[in-house]
Amino acid sequence: MAKNTSKVGKKGALSIKNVTKIYDPSGVNVMAVDDCSMEIAGGEVCMIVGPSGCGKTTLLNGIAGFHSITEGTIHLDGELLCGPGKPKADQSAERMVVFQHGALFPWKTLQENVAYGPTVQKVLSPAQATEKAGQMLAEAGLGNFLKKYPGEVSSGMARRAEIVRALINNPKVLLLDEPYRAMDALTKQIMHESLLETYDRTGVTIFFITHDLEEAIFLGDKVHIVTTRPCQLKKTVEVKIPRPRSYETQSSEKFRKLLEEVNDAVHEEAVKAFKAGEREMA
Amino acid sequence: MTNFLQTLFNNTTTRRGVGAIIIFVILWHIGSQLDEWTGYDLLGIGLVPPPGDVFAAFLEVIPLHGYWMSWVASFGRVITGFLVAMVIGIPFGLLLAVNRYFRGVFFPPFEILRPIPPLAWVPASLIFWPTNEMSIAFVTFLGAFFTIVINVLGGARSIDISYLRAAQSMGASQLDLFWKIVLPGTLPSIFTGAAVGMGITWEVVLAAEMISGGGTQGGGWPWLFYLELLYGRFLGTNSCRNDFHWHCRLSIVKRDKKDRLLLHALATFILTRTRTQIKNLKHSEFESPEKSHGNNKIKKEGDKRSAFQKSQQFFSFLARREQVLR
Numbered sequence: 109m110a111k112n113t114s115k116v117g118k119k120g121a122l123s124i125k126n127v128t129k130i131y132d133p134s135g136v137n138v139m140a141v142d143d144c145s146m147e148i149a150g151g152e153v154c155m156i157v158g159p160s161g162c163g164k165t166t167l168l169n170g171i172a173g174f175h176s177i178t179e180g181t182i183h184l185d186g187e188l189l190c191g192p193g194k195p196k197a198d199q200s201a202e203r204m205v206v207f208q209h210g211a212l213f214p215w216k217t218l219q220e221n222v223a224y225g226p227t228v229q230k231v232l233s234p235a236q237a238t239e240k241a242g243q244m245l246a247e248a249g250l251g252n253f254l255k256k257y258p259g260e261v262s263s264g265m266a267r268r269a270e271i272v273r274a275l276i277n278n279p280k281v282l283l284l285d286e287p288y289r290a291m292d293a294l295t296k297q298i299m300h301e302s303l304l305e306t307y308d309r310t311g312v313t314i315f316f317i318t319h320d321l322e323e324a325i326f327l328g329d330k331v332h333i334v335t336t337r338p339c340q341l342k343k344t345v346e347v348k349i350p351r352p353r354s355y356e357t358q359s360s361e362k363f364r365k366l367l368e369e370v371n372d373a374v375h376e377e378a379v380k381a382f383k384a385g386e387r388e389m390a
Numbered sequence: 391m392t393n394f395l396q397t398l399f400n401n402t403t404t405r406r407g408v409g410a411i412i413i414f415v416i417l418w419h420i421g422s423q424l425d426e427w428t429g430y431d432l433l434g435i436g437l438v439p440p441p442g443d444v445f446a447a448f449l450e451v452i453p454l455h456g457y458w459m460s461w462v463a464s465f466g467r468v469i470t471g472f473l474v475a476m477v478i479g480i481p482f483g484l485l486l487a488v489n490r491y492f493r494g495v496f497f498p499p500f501e502i503l504r505p506i507p508p509l510a511w512v513p514a515s516l517i518f519w520p521t522n523e524m525s526i527a528f529v530t531f532l533g534a535f536f537t538i539v540i541n542v543l544g545g546a547r548s549i550d551i552s553y554l555r556a557a558q559s560m561g562a563s564q565l566d567l568f569w570k571i572v573l574p575g576t577l578p579s580i581f582t583g584a585a586v587g588m589g590i591t592w593e594v595v596l597a598a599e600m601i602s603g604g605g606t607q608g609g610g611w612p613w614l615f616y617l618e619l620l621y622g623r624f625l626g627t628n629s630c631r632n633d634f635h636w637h638c639r640l641s642i643v644k645r646d647k648k649d650r651l652l653l654h655a656l657a658t659f660i661l662t663r664t665r666t667q668i669k670n671l672k673h674s675e676f677e678s679p680e681k682s683h684g685n686n687k688i689k690k691e692g693d694k695r696s697a698f699q700k701s702q703q704f705f706s707f708l709a710r711r712e713q714v715l716r
Contacts, residue, residue, distance in 0.1 A: 224560060
């Protein structure tokens with residue numbers, strides 16, 4: 109806790125201003141993000157909640173530098189990532205992504221996967237990187253699985269290893285795109301505790317996309333509810349539950365009220381998204 | 391060893407497999423002998439010699455030096471064609487996958503050439519290359535090349551973009567991406583392509599050897615072997631060997647314009663042979679209807695003679711052509 113607060117406000121403050129993204133795949137303009145603004149303080153856990161296909165991932169891709177943005181600016185710690193004249197942010201290890209379907213290299217062991225970043229950036233020698241990877245994986249409870257390939261471990265372990273692979277690069281921001289989507293409730297609980305533990309240790313800024321409202325409130329400092337396509341900020345709910353949080357938090361009265369509040373806002377958007385989908389199909 | 395055999399035969403799958411093969415051989419025997427036993431000829435299989443005869447012929451062939459030489463020769467051709475196809479095909483496929491401009495320039499002609507069956511290349515290949523060996527190796531190369539390239543291209547293009555993005559975020563350069571992500575990500579497809587390509591190579595090499603007339607140093611064996619079996623052993627004669635030797639000598643002759651004439655001769659021969667066959671058919675139908683319905687043995691001997699005559703015809707034809715060329 110003490111470690112965490114000391115880092116808050118130090119690094120990883122994201123400022124997203126009036127960002128618009130228009131896809132133009134085959135002459136048909138699709139507006140994925142429309143004039144979306146949000147401020148994320150350094151060391152904050154920011155949860156993005158919205159209906160499927162609303163453009164959350166597009167926003168994440170803009171921050172990570174996988175896509176260009178059409179309008180607006182994104183700053184990281186006051187530095188321009190992308191904006192007018194520079195539509196696409198550079199891909200950099202200061203913004204690490206954990207992907208929806210998992211992107212551990214299946215031909216490398218967990219240890220080799222984690223050691224890849226420092227080795228390729230040449231900040232550590234291969235031997236040092238391997239050693240550090242081993243340490244960090246052990247800290248995440250994967251010490252017995254260093255030499256296993258991603259296909260040989262459970263999806264939960266693979267996810268944990270992927271987060272370690274991101275963290276070894278000392279990123280300012282961790283971008284997570286529905287990382288626990290396909291997991292059963294029990295594994296999810298373990299994952300949440302593991303992520304909270306990691307967060308308390310590192311204090312990295314987390315930008316987390318999810319559909320799971322309980323997950324959003326349990327993990328987040330702020331929950332940003334976004335509208336259906338085009339993606340706009342609809343409502344921000346602050347979660348004033350002190351850290352470190354434990355699993356019992358979820359049965360508290362406060363938690364239940366927050367859940368109701370978020371649910372109301374999201375449900376409205378979900379209905380809109382469903383109707384829009386019906387119109388598109390018709 | 392006995393232990394191994396015991397476990398092998400305690401396995402239901404193995405027993406079923408062995409049983410199936412035995413039943414197949416028995417059916418084969420019945421099918422090929424039905425004619426002698428009952429007088430009714432089964433279509434196709436009725437003409438095939440019984441399994442016992444085939445096995446005896448196989449035993450006869452095994453001690454022959456040329457038989458093993460033909461193995462060596464075919465194996466060499468397959469390996470040559472296959473290795474060259476791998477060495478050229480893998481980088482070519484990867485380049486097609488990673489470079490848009492390269493793909494734009496080379497993919498369309500590649501796709502025009504790809505559907506041409508490797509065997510259709512045999513005549514062209516005989517003309518392109520100075521020796522028979524090279525022509526055959528070229529055809530086997532083509533058999534593997536297109537499969538390998540398509541597999542590598544498909545494999546490299548279907549690599550999950552998340553891998554590339556993750557690696558790039560971690561600071562990988564373009565070169566790192568290629569060696570550390572694209573290449574290992576494509577390896578499964580490379581192996582699939584190689585396995586399928588190797589299979590096609592073996593299919594193609596025998597056909598190419600048969601059509602091109604084989605090659606040198608006993609390497610003409612498959613072709614020789616097939617014809618010898620077909621005209622000689624199967625149908626009761628075994629004396630065209632001299633002609634075959636003569637034929638092998640012919641293939642050693644260094645290639646030049648003569649080969650085009652030789653190809654022409656081959657084509658003409660096939661045409662005339664087909665024509666003769668049709669003529670013979672009409673002949674027997676009109677002139678001796680009682681013969682075809684009568685004693686089977688007489689009919690078979692007639693077939694033997696005509697097949698032998700045809701092979702003789704072929705070689706005298708080639709001999710004449712050779713004299714003309716000289």
